[in-house]
Amino acid sequence: MKKGILFVVLSGICFLIVNFIVKIFGGDGRIFGNSIQSLPAHELVLARSIVSFIISSIVIYRKKLPYFGVNKKWLFIRGTAGTVALTLFFMTIQNLPFAIAAIIQYLAPLFTMLFTFMLIGEKIFKIQWLFVLLAFTGVCLISLHPYIIEDSGMDFQPFWIGWGMISACISGIAYTAIVKLKETDAPISIVLYFPMISIPVMLVLCSFEFTMPIGIEWMLLLLVGIFTQFAQVLLTKALHLGTSSVIIPFQYLGIIYAILIGYIVFDERLSLIANFGVFLILTGILMNAYYRYRKAQKT
Secondary structure (H helix, E strand, O other): OHHHHHHHHHHHHHHHHHHHHHHHOOOOEEEOOEEEOOOOHHHHHHHHHHHHHHHHHHHHHHHOOOOOOOOHHHHHHHHHHHHHHHHHHHHHHHHOOHHHHHHHHOOHHHHHHHHHHHHOOOOOOHHHHHHHHHHHHHHHHHHHHHHHOOOOOOOOOOHHHHHHHHHHHHHHHHHHHHHHHOOOOOHHHHHHHHHHHHHHHHHHHHOOOOOOOOOHHHHHHHHHHHHHHHHHHHHHHHHHHOOHHHHHHHHHHHHHHHHHHHHHOOOOOOOHHHHHHHHHHHHHHHHHHHHHHHHHHHO
16 A cells, blocks of 8 residues: 555656656746747647557566557447547646646546546545535636736636646546556556557647647657556556555645646746635645545555
């Protein structure tokens, strides 16, 4: 169990690095004194998928695992859900304040809780619905605050909050699939299905919109692929080593990192209402995580 917690913490750090690079590609970014072009989200997903596909294929070949896995139905669901969720998430990172985009994505475990209840039978206690209500009230406040405060200091379209919610919901499906697959398939086989599905889809999207990377941008795209691969493998291994109710809460350390990076690096200053919305989201998901952890400890 302790190894599972370590893996999920390391996974969160890897995801944070990826999100930081994606935000830089959102426009007007600079790194090491170099100006960075704006690249569309699907192009970033394609770069990440190609790297993941190569690494995963090599590992599967060396371990002599079945290339197309065992439980193909749930592997396909995991790959499809992951493709849609990651593409939408990259879009929200590029169009929302960094901290808000990350926090909205951390609603995914709440959706995972709902889906594991419906599909796997994990129990949901009555008080947990209150935690869900708190979190979604916070999302509503963040979405509505531009209409309440005209000069809020945050320039974004509220509908991106909706896309972030959809991304988090679909991520919940992907996490549920991972839990379902832990009895049948190796972590690397589960990871492989993401690029197997995403590469053809992203190639089609890139045929309509594509920006040729230059200079240091190639290295950044490679890093997106490498760190996402690490993050996916570590998260999958973590979920295989313990119950989701115990493992998933440790992902929330990433919220603290995201808020600090948004404030220090991207100079994001949230309004009072937006901050209160963030507080409600954090309260909801952390209380839910703590409650499930305590329940798991007693059983």
